[in-house]
Amino acid sequence: MKKNNKNQFRFVKSPPILSKSRQDIFFLQKQTYGLFSTILNSNLLIKGMLYEMKRVCGKPNCKCAKSSYRHTSWYLTKSEKGKPEVYYVKEADLSRLIKLTVEYKKFRQSRQRIVEIYREIINLINRIEKIKTMSFMGGKKNVKEANK
Numbered sequence: 001m002k003k004n005n006k007n008q009f010r011f012v013k014s015p016p017i018l019s020k021s022r023q024d025i026f027f028l029q030k031q032t033y034g035l036f037s038t039i040l041n042s043n044l045l046i047k048g049m050l051y052e053m054k055r056v057c058g059k060p061n062c063k064c065a066k067s068s069y070r071h072t073s074w075y076l077t078k079s080e081k082g083k084p085e086v087y088y089v090k091e092a093d094l095s096r097l098i099k100l101t102v103e104y105k106k107f108r109q110s111r112q113r114i115v116e117i118y119r120e121i122i123n124l125i126n127r128i129e130k131i132k133t134m135s136f137m138g139g140k141k142n143v144k145e146a147n148k
């Protein structure tokens with residue numbers, strides 16, 4: 001009887017070319033360090049965007065009625081459950097609010113980037129799985145026969 005020397009372990013796809021995927025994963029993982037540090041070291045946050053509005057006050061003797069001068073008001077706008085909300089900002093609160101809304105923005109951007117990076121890493125892991133997975137091509141037997 002002729003002995004079957006054929007290799008029964010086969011790659012489903014191509015042989016492993018893994019170094020690129022491996023490099024990409026380490027590179028992406030490295031990028032998250034700074035993002036995590038932004039998240040973990042972040043200060044207090046305030047959700048919302050500040051905007052400035054120029055307006056006339058309506059008083060007939062005010063300089064805004066007689067010249068191109070306009071009063072400046074600041075507002076904070078944010079969306080809560082899809083509904084926009086607008087808040088008037090007092091002059092005294094403005095500089096602190098600027099700081100806290102910038103913190104919020106940085107926090108959210110870092111969070112978003114982490115989500116993207118992890119999505120890319122999962123894609124790479126799936127690719128590695130496809131490359132590494134072999135199929136076993138041993139002689140086929142049906143279950144009945146195997147049970148005899």
Ligand SMILES: [Zn+2]
Pocket residue numbers: 056057058059062063064065071
């Ligand atoms: Zn005025």
